[in-house]
Amino acid sequence: MRPDMPGPNVVLLTLSLVALAAWLGLDTVSLAANRIVPGTGYRVFDVIGVGGALATSLPWLALAGLAWRPARHRLALALTLVVLMLSALPAWLSLSAVTLVDSAQARLGIGAGIWVVLFLQLLAMIELRRRLDLSRLIGWALVLPAVASAGLCLARWLEPLALWQEYRGRSGQFLSAVGEHLLLVGVAVGTSLALGVCLALAMRRWPGVQRAGFGLLNVLQTIPSIALFGLLLAPLAWLSANVDWLAALGVSGIGRAPALLALVGYSLLPMVRNTFVALEAVDAGVIDAARGMGMSRGQVLRQVRLPLAMPVILEGIRITTVQAIGLTAVAALIGAGGLGTFIFQGLGQAAMDLVLLGALPILLLALLVDALLGALTDILRPGGAE
Amino acid sequence: MIDLIHVTRRFGAATAVDDISLSVAQGELCVLVGTSGCGKSTTLRMINRLIEHSEGEIHIDGQQIRRFREETLRRRMGYAIQSTGLFPHWTVARNIGLVPRLLKWPATRIQARVEELMALLGLSMEAFAGKYPHQLSGGQAQRVGVARALAADPDILLMDEPFGALDPITRESLQDELRELQARLHKTIVFVTHDMDEALRLADHLVVMHQGRIVQQGRPLELLREPADDFVESLLGGEDRGLKEAALLPVSQRMLPLGPRLLARERIGQRASLREALSLMLWRHAERLTVVDDDDLPVGELSLRRLVGARSDD
Incomplete structure (x- = not known):
């Protein structure tokens, strides 16, 4: 050779x-x-x-x-x-x-x-x-x-x-299922992002919140998703029966409301943990210099801490989104719609190709989101720094 | 002008800084030196209120620092630290322009100031302005750190072991640059270090701290010649003291006018230290050196006897 x-x-x-x-x-x-x-x-x-x-x-x-x-x-x-x-x-x-x-x-x-x-x-x-x-x-x-x-x-x-053939039999239904799926994932991830950032900031401010918050989120994460849907059934049904404006919003024991609640619950832990770790991990010397130069707390957060934490926060959004795309499939069980509907219909009818019609797009969506957010993380990495 | 009057700082039950009083005159370079944990960094950080003092008073130009907003106070002082603290997501130029931007200077003025400072610190605008901190060497990054500290032309400069992480050669050249800068700019500088050689090279006013207290302060030569106690003496290098002192004295102080004798072959500049002169004699086996001025013209001579001779407090 x-x-x-x-x-x-x-x-x-x-x-x-x-x-x-x-x-x-x-x-x-x-x-x-x-x-x-x-x-x-x-x-x-x-x-x-x-x-x-x-x-x-x-x-x-x-x-x-x-x-x-x-x-x-x-x-x-x-x-x-x-x-x-x-x-x-x-x-x-x-x-x-x-x-x-x-x-x-x-x-x-x-x-x-x-x-x-x-x-x-x-x-x-x-x-x-x-x-x-x-x-x-x-x-x-x-x-x-x-x-x-x-x-x-x-x-x-x-x-x-x-x-x-399975697709052509229900092409309209398929498109609306993809739409529902994306809507559920989008709303759940968006909500947990907003909540997660607030929670992570509060945790950094008050150590008590940090202990209690991580404890609660960890417990939430260990509940199996189907069990969580079941647990939400009774209280939400009661709420929609007794609170008029919630019922008017479409909240009920099954459907989108419990699905979204559960999805947000599961999404919070990875979101909060990544955001918290990202904010903590910013070099102490940089923060010391920022404060020593006379930046206010808000300026340090907006101009230094958040931008430097952004790649890791995006990483959290990526993990959360991919996880939520998968979990939303299970939400079809309680009538939340989405691509999971095909999976459960297919299982019911022993029609494996219908299961695939639900599962394959979920896989593709997850890969696509993973790639897009990965690319975004690369772009946002400051000055090509490690 | 900085005054610390009976300042104490406690962390819980521990006392980090214990009843120190210190006065730094306008245009003076004051070095706080001591072993780690002696309270020197805490003292520095109390001046810009990164740490609040528990007792006593700190004055800047006669005004209590607590009468200013923290941010206002800090923007009046330059701040340079060991890890440089440069923002990794900002270019060099943007890093240097930080405080002027906080002070809402117009963009053109910031730009001009950044250019001026980069020239002052020997960083070429084309090569460095657009670079990110991770693309710089340690010495370059620290220069940018100093430029950033000087950006809004503050009267006071606080420096916390700024050269501590650099290799010895880079460190010495930056120390020289700082001395030259100081000769031109006359800032009031508080400089923290644990390196006694660095302290002796830089200080106008040397403050030795130990266990939260000031054990001795004064001009470097005073401390060398009359250390207050064994701790100061050991910190000043024990048996190396003679060499440390020689490093502080220029050749011009001990040289004699040119005599009738032939000029010695070995030459040394009149600004060089006695330590360098001694080293040259040892190296060249020479008992006499010709002292030359900046234009390499002989102005005097220095003999070994004269070099080590009786002290002249001229």
């Missing part, structure tokens, strides 16, 4: 070989005669024969080869290959649909093989983006070909895809 040649990229090598094994060994699609009966799994060679299956393994072997001697131009080539392979996954589903589906009632399910490959290919993409020092924005742009390919295939060939 030449001295200027780096050693094999073990991450990429492993990812490509494991992905290949999953591709060949697991079911890539499943076919069911109708919505109710369980489907039969099909592996790659069930669809296109052994020769075809071996041919499809070539891109992975090429990827492994590129990972063996990872010079920069080879990594760039590998990234291109990964992007193309991701874009080819919807095409594979289309091919399976055309080959296998023979009746209008038949439904095509996405198999474990596809999910595993999708996951591993995305990991490979992240690894390559890091190795090649590409910006976050480019990283996101790299997903676009796959999204475009999926859109095209859905429009042309993927009518039998079960997930797609």
Whole structure:
């Protein structure tokens, strides 16, 4: 091996070989005669024969080869290959649909093989983006070909895809569920942010508040979410029955009011803890200088403490939001709406594809929010300081 | 002009500063020196009310400091600390302009003042104005810290071990710069340090503190020659005292006018200290040095006997 040649990229090598094994060994699609009966799994060679299956393994072997001697131009080539392979996954589903589906009632399910490959290919993409020092924005742009390919295939060939059928059956409902979900998360995170900052400031001022506050929030955090919804049921029902203006606001034992209350309760701890720690962690010397220079308490807080604490506070908002997106799914149980509705309907009807219709967008929303707030944190980091 | 009159500070049952009286004249550089925990920083921080005094009175130009609003008082005084306390999210220029902005100076005046100060501290405007503190070396950051303290042209400068975290070479050059600045600006400076060499180099008025009390104060030479007790003596370096004293005296004080003899080969500037002269003699095995002025012209000579000879209190 030449001295200027780096050693094999073990991450990429492993990812490509494991992905290949999953591709060949697991079911890539499943076919069911109708919505109710369980489907039969099909592996790659069930669809296109052994020769075809071996041919499809070539891109992975090429990827492994590129990972063996990872010079920069080879990594760039590998990234291109990964992007193309991701874009080819919807095409594979289309091919399976055309080959296998023979009746209008038949439904095509996405198999474990596809999910595993999708996951591993995305990991490979992240690894390559890091190795090649590409910006976050480019990283996101790299997903676009796959999204475009999926859109095209859905429009042309993927009518039998079960997930797609579930969506088309309730597209209006789906959009309003996404809206409700985002509304619940937004209001809960917004409220807990406002409350959390006030609480964190009060905790810094009065140590008593700090002890009591963290104690209470910790206890709140340990109550299981379903139990908390149950606990809120009785008092809120009583309130709406006895206080007219609350009833007029739409407060009742089930629905949005208890959901929001519980979400805010759960969101407070990470929000308060991050904000508190962020405000505490600001270098004592900087604060000493700020006060010694003659800044008032308010000026120290607004011009020094808050801006310096901002990255960690944003980190708290990010964690809280991602957590709230997941928790809101459970809130569907008490009639708060949102994407969780599909999950529980799907569970009730034993229709896994309906569960996916609720779960996948929740996953995507969480990833999206995570990425957006992460980027915002980077931008707000003062002067590129650590 | 700063006066501390029977000032005491207690923290609970502990007494951090115990009944000290101290007067710093206009334009004087007063150094508070002592071991850690002796109350020197507490004393400094009581002057700008970062710590309130429990008893006694503190006056600035004859007025009790409690008669001012805290912020007003602090904006009248420069403040520089060991960790520099530069705001990491602000550029150098913005950091320096902090107090003028607090005092609501017009933007053009702030800009001009920042440029003036950066020139004064030897920081080029193009290279440093837009930099962030984490991009500076320790010495540069401390220069910015001093520039910031001087920004609103305060009469009083409070400095809490500002050079404590720097390497010895940077520290010495900043000490020299501070002396030169002080010769030009004539600020009233209270400077806290635990480093006796630094204290002796800088002080017009040296205050030795121990366990919250002032054990001795006066001119550095006075303390060197007549330490009040064993503690002061040990702090002043015990057997190193002779060298410490020599470091305070300039060659010009001991040199003789040029005589009929040939000029000695080794030369030393008349502003150099006797300690440097002694070191040169040791290094070069020379018993005589030619003393030269700033233009390198011989103005006198210094012999080893003369250097170590009887003290002349001329």
